[in-house]
Amino acid sequence: MSDSTQAKVPIAVLISGRGSNMVSLVEAVKAGSLAADVRVVLSNKPTAAGLEWAAERGVPTAILSHKDFASREEFDTALANELEGRGVRYVALAGFMRVLTPAFLGRFSGRVINIHPALLPSFPGMNVQQKAIDYGVRHSGCTVHFVDEGVDTGAIIAQAVVPILDDDTADSLAARILEQEHRIYPLALDAVLSGRVRMEGRRVLGTGIE
Numbered sequence: 001m002s003d004s005t006q007a008k009v010p011i012a013v014l015i016s017g018r019g020s021n022m023v024s025l026v027e028a029v030k031a032g033s034l035a036a037d038v039r040v041v042l043s044n045k046p047t048a049a050g051l052e053w054a055a056e057r058g059v060p061t062a063i064l065s066h067k068d069f070a071s072r073e074e075f076d077t078a079l080a081n082e083l084e085g086r087g088v089r090y091v092a093l094a095g096f097m098r099v100l101t102p103a104f105l106g107r108f109s110g111r112v113i114n115i116h117p118a119l120l121p122s123f124p125g126m127n128v129q130q131k132a133i134d135y136g137v138r139h140s141g142c143t144v145h146f147v148d149e150g151v152d153t154g155a156i157i158a159q160a161v162v163p164i165l166d167d168d169t170a171d172s173l174a175a176r177i178l179e180q181e182h183r184i185y186p187l188a189l190d191a192v193l194s195g196r197v198r199m200e201g202r203r204v205l206g207t208g209i210e
């Protein structure tokens with residue numbers, strides 16, 4: 001956990017919708033358990049509910065619609081410009097529904113983190129709660145990982161396991177996984193921002209997260 005003397009790292013939180021993980025990060029900052037300064041909550045969708053939540057709490061917000069750009073690379077370049085202009089060092093993806101290209105990742109190399117609602121490397125991509133149920137795995141969960149150029153392939157920082165119950169639906173499983181997402185994302189991000197982690201190949205060591 002961070003102490004109050006620790007320097008706050010400027011971050012952006014990127015969303016596309018509800019933003020409940022963004023809420024958990026902002027609340028951890030306010031509680032003093034995440035040593036970050038949220039420079040902006042940015043959405044690629046103007047209607048994202050999380051934007052209003054953030055604005056009501058005095059967190060700067062921005063909208064950058066991918067529809068205003070001719071290509072992924074142009075959007076990603078504009079996104080990197082926007083975040084660099086705000087002094088952002090680390091980027092937390094929180095339900096941000098865009099795959100980022102090297103045009104963005106090259107500018108924030110090793111400094112982009114995501115949360116995914118499955119135990120990677122199983123079930124990357126979309127609709128993963130239903131896929132886990134349909135496959136018949138007995139446990140799923142969530143994964144906080146660094147973002148690389150693949151889809152959900154970056155080095156794993158933290159995971160939490162959630163059992164799959166006989167009567168689970170995608171929605172009931174998603175709700176129980178989300179509780180764990182809200183627990184481990186602030187912890188994992190704090191471990192990275194505070195410099196407690198070290199890399200050994202793909203392994204991210206030293207987080208202290210169970």
Ligand code: GRF
Pocket residue numbers: 015016017018019020021022094095096115116117178181
């Ligand atoms: C979460 O399940 C997250 O793991 C996934 O997208 C969902 C976003 O939910 N990447 P929210 O917008 O944070 O509520």
